[in-house]
Amino acid sequence: MFTRVKGFRDIFGDEIPYWHKVEKSFHKVFKRYEYTEFKLPVLEKVEVFQRGIGDTTDIVEKEMFVFDDKGGDKLALRPEGTASIVRGYIENRLYTGNAIAKYYYYGPMFRRERPQKGRFRQFYQVGIEAFGSSAPSLDAEVIKTMQDIFDECGILDIVSLNINSIGCPKCRPLYKEKLISYLTDKKDQLCDDCLNRLNRNPLRVLDCKIDRCKSATRNAPKMVDHLCDECNSHFEKTKQFLTFFNIKFNIDPFMVRGLDYYVKTAFEFVTDRLGASSAVGGGGRYDGLIKTLGGPDIPGIGYAIGVDRLVTLMMEKNIPVNRTKKVFVVFFEETFKEGFEMIELLRKNDISTGFDYEFGNFKNQFKKADRNSADWVIIIGTSEKERGIVQLKDMKTGVQFEVKKEEIIEKLTL
Incomplete structure (x- = not known):
């Protein structure tokens, strides 16, 4: 008898109506906010993620499923959707005209992670990307769409929003210097991965989930205390617009997200119902990513929701779903x-x-x-x-x- 590959799973039976409810919910919400669907290929050239996500991220260094095809290309199963949709946006020249472009995507992603509750090697994400504006009001509206989805799915009361500003290429270098100096004094408390990250990508140390690393960074310098005037103004206005949208939030000064393309606004909806895998969805602003991948200098912002985790929360909370009679x-x-x-x-x-x-x-x-x-x-x-x-x-x-x-x-x- 054949069995499933480790980290992959079959989805069937009583779980399916919950997936249908999620799908119906996000289609409904995205229609309200003028997002159109963008269907992405499962395979991309590995360079899309190396340049887009960053060579020093855990995803690129450890987690991607990569192989050589017979034509000589090195390909990767997509580990996330943003770099893929940016590649499609550039390749299909969808940036012509001045309108803000709004897209959403849905489908399986693949990462060679250690399987645990709410975390699989094939997992489903639904996400949005908005290109063409750096306005803080757009940041707040993007976050509002995620809140609306959680509201439609009946789990808004068991998630909370954390936000941060992670600066920009102008103000981040000075912060990195101070962070490296602080972490150098804590080297004996860091795990091997974080020691490797220390000089190459010190912000990743703040994202480490190992207890001793979290303890070492507890009193680390905060990016929000080192923002340039532009980033500080953007963050203050974003918080103001979140309040206008009636969105409650907490400021998490050490949240950096796991991808290198983020600048300024970063955010996560988290829960205490999933153990270590606390984030149900998250994202942020990535104003330089389109240019990095060969397109024009157009700002962008987006997020992804982990649908497997969302369904798990709905089932644990016993959310009513329509079952086929x-x-x-x-x-x-x-x-x-x-x-x-x-x-x-x-x-x-x-x-x-x-x-x-x-x-x-x-x-x-x-x-x-x-x-x-x-x-x-x-x-x-x-x-x-x-x-x-x-x-x-x-x-x-x-x-x-x-x-x-x-x-x-x-x-x-x-």
């Missing part, structure tokens, strides 16, 4: 015509309908209806045929009653 039609050789007409009528009205392909006796057909988890059974015998009615049985309560054939759809869809 199933109907099973019981009929016999003498009522074939009426039985198949009924099946066709139900299916044309989008009602999930089954029947016994072997046309067993009455008892056996009811057993199959029960095994099929039918909510309703429609019975069409010779008596029902002659009178132009059907028997409708509620399988949950056991109540059975007569219904005119022309009224059956109305009865089942109430």
Whole structure:
């Protein structure tokens, strides 16, 4: 017997209605905010992520699934969506014109991480990207879309928003110097990975989840205390617009996110229901990324939500979801015509309908209806045929009653 690859999983059964609710929710929210869907390829040239995400990030150094194809290209399964959508935005010259471009994407991502609760090697993300404006009001509106999705999914009360400003290329170098100086005195407390990051990418040390590294950085210098005037003004205005949008937030001065392209605003919605994997969704501003990947100097901001984690929270909270009502039609050789007409009528009205392909006796057909988890059974015998009615049985309560054939759809869809 074959088994799943480690870190990958099958999704089926009672979990599926939760996924459908998430999908319906984000489609609804993104329509309100004028976002259009962008479908991305699963494979990209590895350079897209090396240049976009950053060579010194954990994703590029450790976590990508990379292979050589027969044409000589080095390819990677996408570990995230932003670099891919920026590549598509540039390649398809979608930057012509002055309008702000708003896109959303949805699909599986791949990272060779250690599997744990809420974390898989194939995981699903839904995200948005907005190109063409550096306005703080856009930052706040982007965050509002994520809040609206969590509200639609019924988990807004168990997540909280953390925000930070991580500066820009003008003010970050001085902060890095101070951070390196501080961390150098704490070298004996840092893990091997953070020792390696210390001079190459010291901000990554602030993102480390190992306890002794978190302890070492507890009193580290804060980026928000070293912002240039432009970044400070942007952050203050972003907080003001969040308040206008009635969004509650906490300032987390050590949140840096795990990708190198972020500047200025960074944000995460977090929960205490997922153990170490506390972030349900997050993102930030990346004003230099489009230029880095070969496009014009256009600002951008976006985020991604971990759908697997979102579904886990919804299931743990037992959020009500719409489950498909199933109907099973019981009929016999003498009522074939009426039985198949009924099946066709139900299916044309989008009602999930089954029947016994072997046309067993009455008892056996009811057993199959029960095994099929039918909510309703429609019975069409010779008596029902002659009178132009059907028997409708509620399988949950056991109540059975007569219904005119022309009224059956109305009865089942109430």
